[in-house]
Amino acid sequence: MGLSVLFVSGVRRSGKSALIQTMADKLFERPPHYFRLVQAGSEKVAPRQNSNGKAHSDCHVASARWLEFDEDQVFDVLPNALAEIHKQDRYGTVIIEADADPSLRCAYPYDHRVFVMPRPTFIEEVFRDSKHAAGELRRALEDTAAFASEIFGLFSEKSHDAPQPSEDRPDITSSHMRGFLHSPLGDELATRIQLQQPYHGLVESDIIVVNASLGIVSPETEPCLSRIDQLLDRLRGDSERKGELYHCDPTGKQGQDCQKLFEALSPMCVGGK
Numbered sequence: 001m002g003l004s005v006l007f008v009s010g011v012r013r014s015g016k017s018a019l020i021q022t023m024a025d026k027l028f029e030r031p032p033h034y035f036r037l038v039q040a041g042s043e044k045v046a047p048r049q050n051s052n053g054k055a056h057s058d059c060h061v062a063s064a065r066w067l068e069f070d071e072d073q074v075f076d077v078l079p080n081a082l083a084e085i086h087k088q089d090r091y092g093t094v095i096i097e098a099d100a101d102p103s104l105r106c107a108y109p110y111d112h113r114v115f116v117m118p119r120p121t122f123i124e125e126v127f128r129d130s131k132h133a134a135g136e137l138r139r140a141l142e143d144t145a146a147f148a149s150e151i152f153g154l155f156s157e158k159s160h161d162a163p164q165p166s167e168d169r170p171d172i173t174s175s176h177m178r179g180f181l182h183s184p185l186g187d188e189l190a191t192r193i194q195l196q197q198p199y200h201g202l203v204e205s206d207i208i209v210v211n212a213s214l215g216i217v218s219p220e221t222e223p224c225l226s227r228i229d230q231l232l233d234r235l236r237g238d239s240e241r242k243g244e245l246y247h248c249d250p251t252g253k254q255g256q257d258c259q260k261l262f263e264a265l266s267p268m269c270v271g272g273k
Contacts, residue, residue: 002091003082004272005108006032009098010116011198015211016097019116019250023095024060026252027262027269031062032093033085037078037104040068062089071103078107091272100198112268115205116250119215120224126199127227137193191231202228203235203243207264210247 008016024032063085069077078096085094098104120126128136192200202208210225225247232243246261 002272003086003089004091004093004112004268004270005082005110006093006095006112006114006268007098007104007108007110008095008114008116009100009104009201009205010209011118012099013214014116014118015209015214015250016116018211019114019209020095020097021059022251022262023265023269027266028060028093029269030092030271031060032095032269033089034059034061034064035078035081035094035096036064036066037074037096037098037101038066038068039099039101040070061095062092069104071101074103074107078104082108093269093271100201102197102200105201105204112207113201113205114207114209114265114268115202116209116211117199117202118211119217119221119247121216121218121221123220123224123227124196126196126224127194128196133194137189191235194231203231205243206268207261208232208243208245209250209261210245211250212247213249213251213253 008020010016020034024034065081067077067081082094085092096110117126127133192203195202208228215221225245229245232245235243244264246257246264248258248261250261252258252262
């Protein structure tokens with residue numbers, strides 16, 4: 001497919017729309033197409049300008065669509081919507097905005113991923129404490145389907161192809177846990193399980209934007225950001241991921257990292273090939 005697909009996700013009310021609007025205003029040579037993915041049954045209501053595929057000219061987008069999805073249908077809904085855009089604009093760019101829904105992270109092989117979050121006030125907004133992280137890891141490992149759904153969004157309870165209930169098996173011992181955690185897969189999963197569920201998308205994103213205009217600064221803010229940096233450094237060492245962290249206002253009005261952020265985002269705004 002000639003389209004370039006950019007996935008912008010993150011916790012609710014973190015400034016994703018503001019970042020996308022700034023990118024459309026400043027970085028794109030050709031207006032991108034815009035999708036807002038919303039889970040069916042949520043309280044969110046589609047803006048009038050997005051309901052029929054038309055967009056206001058001052059939004060600087062070629063088209064705008066509000067897409068509702070069920071977890072068991074998103075693997076059809078999103079590719080079909082992208083195929084429609086491809087027929088109209090073969091080498092265009094599509095920006096997809098979504099909240100932190102695990103099923104969406106695996107719904108399509110996105111070309112680029114950006115994660116947006118507010119400044120953390122407390123460390124436990126982003127990270128589980130050691131007790132809860134260990135308990136969550138143990139609980140999840142005892143049920144493969146639950147683990148895959150929690151961490152990777154691979155299964156849905158509504159899916160017709162949902163896996164069978166887990167079989168009876170011996171309890172996981174401490175030695176089993178240690179052996180698993182020393183494997184590459186164990187290290188990857190242990191890293192993810194440290195994060196609260198809404199922040200799982202952070203580890204697989206090319207760019208992480210900490211919105212300097214949102215969130216209350218506290219004595220835990222800087223230690224939390226430092227811990228995120230350390231986690232990203234670890235992931236960069238284990239793979240080819242970029243995972244660059246930028247702390248600024250996504251509208252570009254404040255923050256030392258704003259110019260660097262827009263320079264990093266610029267290659268994502270050139271369209272498909």
